[in-house]
Amino acid sequence: MAQKLLEKAKTLEPRYPNKSTALFGGEASGILNWNDIAYPHWYKMYKRLVGNYWQADEVNMSGDIKQFPQLTEAEQESYLKIIGLLSTLDGPQTRQALLLSLYSTDSSVQSIMAVIAQQEAVHNESYSYVLSSVVSLQEQNESFELGRKDPVLLKRNEKLIEQYNAFVEEPSMENILKTLVYTSLLEGMFFYSGFAFFYNLARHNKMVGTSTMISYINRDELEHGRFISELFRATLAENPEYNNSELIDWVYTRFEESAELEIEWSNYVLADVEGIDLEEMAGYIKYRANKMLRMLGLEEIYPEHVDNPMKWIRAYVDNIDGTKTDFFEQKSRQYTKTSDLNGFDDL
Numbered sequence: 001m002a003q004k005l006l007e008k009a010k011t012l013e014p015r016y017p018n019k020s021t022a023l024f025g026g027e028a029s030g031i032l033n034w035n036d037i038a039y040p041h042w043y044k045m046y047k048r049l050v051g052n053y054w055q056a057d058e059v060n061m062s063g064d065i066k067q068f069p070q071l072t073e074a075e076q077e078s079y080l081k082i083i084g085l086l087s088t089l090d091g092p093q094t095r096q097a098l099l100l101s102l103y104s105t106d107s108s109v110q111s112i113m114a115v116i117a118q119q120e121a122v123h124n125e126s127y128s129y130v131l132s133s134v135v136s137l138q139e140q141n142e143s144f145e146l147g148r149k150d151p152v153l154l155k156r157n158e159k160l161i162e163q164y165n166a167f168v169e170e171p172s173m174e175n176i177l178k179t180l181v182y183t184s185l186l187e188g189m190f191f192y193s194g195f196a197f198f199y200n201l202a203r204h205n206k207m208v209g210t211s212t213m214i215s216y217i218n219r220d221e222l223e224h225g226r227f228i229s230e231l232f233r234a235t236l237a238e239n240p241e242y243n244n245s246e247l248i249d250w251v252y253t254r255f256e257e258s259a260e261l262e263i264e265w266s267n268y269v270l271a272d273v274e275g276i277d278l279e280e281m282a283g284y285i286k287y288r289a290n291k292m293l294r295m296l297g298l299e300e301i302y303p304e305h306v307d308n309p310m311k312w313i314r315a316y317v318d319n320i321d322g323t324k325t326d327f328f329e330q331k332s333r334q335y336t337k338t339s340d341l342n343g344f345d346d347l
Contacts, residue, residue: 003172009105020106023235024176032107039234042108045227049115052223054216056126061133064209068134071206074272079207080135080143081150081269082194087127088147088157089186090217093120096164096183103171112227119220126217130210152268156261159254160186173239174247180232181251181296185258187225188292191218193266193281199316200275211316218317229295236297248298256301259289283309 010016012030019036020028034043071079094117101113131140146153160182167179195218202211236243263282270276286305293300300306308314 003170003174006103006171006173006176008102009110018107020108022238023106023109023231024103024173024238026105028105028107030107032111034108037108038106039108039230042112042227042230045223045230046108046112046115049112049119049220049223049227052119052216052220054122056122056129056213059126059129059209059213059216061130061209064130064207065133067206071201072272072274075201075206075274078197078269078273079201079210080131080139081146081153082197083127083131084143084146084150085153085265085269086191086194086217087124087144088153089190090120090123090127091147092164093117093183093186094124096179099168100176100179100183103176109231116224116227119224123217123220126213130213133209152265156265159257159261160190173235174242177232177235177239177242177247178250180228180235181254183228184225184232184292184296185255187221187228188295189258189285189288190262191221192288193262193270193285195317196281196284196310196313197270197273197276199313200273202316203312204275215317222317225292225295229292229297233297251293251296251298252301255289255293259285259302280309284313 006025009028010030013027014029016027016029018029018031018033020026020038023038034046037043068076068079097113097117097120101110101117104110104113127144128140131143135143147157148154163175163178163182167175195214198207198211198214201207262285266281266285267278270278270281283305286302287308290300290302290305
């Protein structure tokens with residue numbers, strides 16, 4: 001059955017109320033009064049995101065410039081491949097945040113997405129910045145080509161690419177919900193084997209500048225993941241006809257599939273890196289999958305991986321506070337099965 005396509009939100013329509021009538025497919029004037037929005041606690045999210053402002057060239061890379069040639073061949077190769085991976089994820093996110101905001105009829109969502117898009121642009125700039133510090137232009141370009149040419153990376157990103165492009169071609173409510181799920185996966189799980197690699201170098205006093213940069217990116221992604229998961233839950237609560245077993249099964253299937261692909265990628269890119277236990281890494285990926293499912297309001301799929309097996313990682317990123325927002329639990333009980341584990345209090 002053909003999906004009803006949504007129209008882009010009007011930029012300014014004085015006949016409509018300032019407070020949006022729906023997140024997508026509703027009516028709003030385009031005038032944003034943060035004291036009169038449909039989901040008031042999102043102002044705090046906006047303020048947290050704005051408070052995270054940073055720039056790539058603020059990070060001192062002088063130590064990394066000296067250390068990179070001293071890394072093992074395996075470490076250098078993984079460094080370049082993982083930067084290539086991260087750039088294929090963060091580059092499109094700037095546009096993805098913009099596309100979601102174009103169809104949102106809630107001005108607060110549009111503003112939050114504008115901040116997220118700006119931060120994703122900074123993330124992508126930072127990958128160019130760190131590479132320009134340690135390798136030649138040719139090697140930089142080769143690293144950024146990986147997202148287009150590396151078969152393992154292409155396989156890993158295939159379903160995400162498919163869904164993101166489906167939203168462009170067919171901006172339906174179903175595709176918005178599915179795109180939010182993949183955005184949640186991207187922000188909350190797909191980055192994490194890459195992050196772990198840089199934190200592992202840092203705990204051996206290697207490439208600390210790069211690790212510092214990654215910790216800033218990690219902090220941003222935690223907040224992005226928090227908002228995207230809430231936006232998904234709120235959108236689902238406003239459109240209960242999609243709160244059905246078909247969508248729920250689709251989400252679980254995508255999470256299982258994505259976790260296995262992430263594990264396959266980590267085995268490929270981290271195989272010869274000293275200090276990384278691949279079995280532990282697989283457990284960490286499953287732990288992250290469980291965590292993101294809880295944020296979306298679903299139950300874990302890996303009951304044996306509810307605890308973080310790589311607790312040492314927490315030392316390398318600004319710890320997100322333990323504030324839990326359970327605003328939607330009462331809004332969508334069929335789908336929302338949250339617990340006190342909800343939130344980003346533990347990496």
